[in-house]
Amino acid sequence: MPCTVVRREIELAGLKVPLVEITGRGDGPLLTVIAGVHGCEYASIAGVRRWTRDFETRELTGRIRAVPVLNVTGFAARAPFVVPEDGKNLNRCFPGDPSGTLAERLAYDTFRQLIEGSDALVDAHCGDMVEALQPFTLYEAGPAEDRAREMAVAYGLPYVIRQERGPDRAVAGTSSGAAAEAGIAAITAEAGGCGLLEEDAVALHVAGLNRVLHLLGMTPGQPDAAEAGPEPHFFGRFLWPRCRAAGWWEPTVAPGDLVAAGQPIGSVSSLDGSQLLETITAPADGVIIFLTSSPAVAADGLLLGLGAS
């Protein structure tokens, strides 16, 4: 007997957001999958769109809730990083605020209506319009981290980063971080970037989501071991170097490059090119996970993400 698939819109913070609800036979976990928290991350949006397409003919135990594009106004406006109405990064707003601005209310309603009560959460991302990256999965320390780590490995991307809780973490207010705080096994999975719709990255997301289903015991059989790829590299720190002054950013490294602490990895210069404002050096031994691909950087602008042990 096939699954029941219902495609409808759910109202979150007054916005109509597409939702795919898939109900399998028999009791099982509730998996929530979100993409488009950032509206220009097309490879991850496409991955979730494609993944949800054929469940009518698949066998499933448990339930899936999938949102292919959460930040619908960011998608419509082609606005990278933010919800355009308030300029806030939705993935810094979780678990949200019911009396806040639109991004904060959208985070709140998403957390209350979709994330809470789930057994597992996958938030699918890629590099945004001006970010290049190596595919990686991020999860947080916390009560559900053992399961989250298994999900991160199952997703099948080359790098897995564990983030400690507390003020030192590179990124706070994420959907997966808020879910982890609530004891839900959650990952942020990143493949693709630069506003591109690359087939390889889309396929990574589809395969990763299917392997998470297997891990959670929601689909029969075992995933194809040959397809799973080699064991990922694990990192315990995620460092996000920034520049001091605004200017023209020119990295000398690429995502996936291995760097040593203190090694020059790029520069920021004046817009006319006459003045070197800052030489950027690697803050630790590690691998370049993502890189701001646009030369335009603001003061205190984010330059890259480094995975370090």
Ligand SMILES: [Zn+2]
């Ligand atoms: Zn993102």
